[in-house]
Amino acid sequence: MADTEPTFWDDLTSPVNIVLMSIIVYLVYKIIKSHFETVEVPPPTPEIPKLRKDxxxxxxxxxxxxxxxxxxxxxxxxxxxxxxxxxxxxxxxxxxxxxxxxxxxxxxxxxxxxxxxxxxxxxxxxxxxxxxxxxxxxxxxxxxxxxxxxxxxxxxxxxxxxxxxxxxxxx
Ligand code: HEM
Missing domain, CATH: 3.10.120.10 (Cytochrome b5-like heme/steroid binding domain)
Structure with a gap:
C-alpha cells in the first residue's frame, strides 16, 4: 500500500507546530498581562503628616x-x-x-x-x-x-x- 500524503491536520499537530503555537500563546498572554499591569499602576501618593485638630x-x-x-x-x-x-x-x-x-x-x-x-x-x-x-x-x-x-x-x-x-x- 502506498504512503498517503500528510494532511493539513497532520501538519498542524506536528510536534514542531505544537511547540511554536505554545510559544505564541504564551507571548500573547504576556503582552496582554503586561498591558493591564501598566494601566493599573496607581500614581504614588505623597505622605503628609497626621493631623489632630478640632x-x-x-x-x-x-x-x-x-x-x-x-x-x-x-x-x-x-x-x-x-x-x-x-x-x-x-x-x-x-x-x-x-x-x-x-x-x-x-x-x-x-x-x-x-x-x-x-x-x-x-x-x-x-x-x-x-x-x-x-x-x-x-x-x-x-x-x-x-x-x-x-x-x-x-x-x-x-x-x-x-x-x-x-x-x-x-x-
Ligand atoms: C448609582 C449609584 C452609585 C454607584 C453605582 C456608586 C458606586 C460607587 C463605587 C464603585 C464606589 C467605589 C467603592 C470602592 O472602590 O471602595 C463608591 C464609593 C463611594 N460612594 Fe458611591 N455609588 C453610588 C451612589 C452613591 C451615593 C448616592 C452616595 C452618597 C450620597 C455614595 C457615596 C459614596 C462614597 C462616600 C464613596 C467613597 C467611600 C470611601 O471613601 O471609601 N455613592 N461608590
Missing amino acids: MTVAELRQYDGTNAEGRVLLAVNGIIFDVTRGKRFYGPGGPYSAFAGKDATRGLATGEVAAGDKDWDDVSDLTPDEVASAKEWEDQFKEKYDIVGRLLRPGETPKNYDEDSEDKKLQ
Missing part, C-alpha cells in the same frame, strides 16, 4: 484637596476624618468631591451627593433610617480613615490633642 465648619472648608498639601477632610456625625487616601473619590473632579471639606452627614444620610454651606447643620430633622445610614458611613470611615478631631458647633472650644494633654483622647 475644627469649625469654616476651617474644615479649607481641606477640600485644592490646597498645596492636597489634604482632604470631611465630617460625618460631628467627627472629622482624613480621607486623603480616598482622593480619587473626594479630590477635585472626583465623584464625591461635593463632600470634600464639608459636613457630609446630611448627604450621606439621604443619599444625595451634595453638602450644604451652613455654618452648622444640626441634622435633627433626619428620619431614623437616615440617621442609621449616616451611622453606617461613620463606622465605615472609622475602619478606613484616620480621625482628625471633632467638628465644632458655633461657640464650642477645640480640645488640645498635644501628647501630654489630658484631652488628647477623642470621646
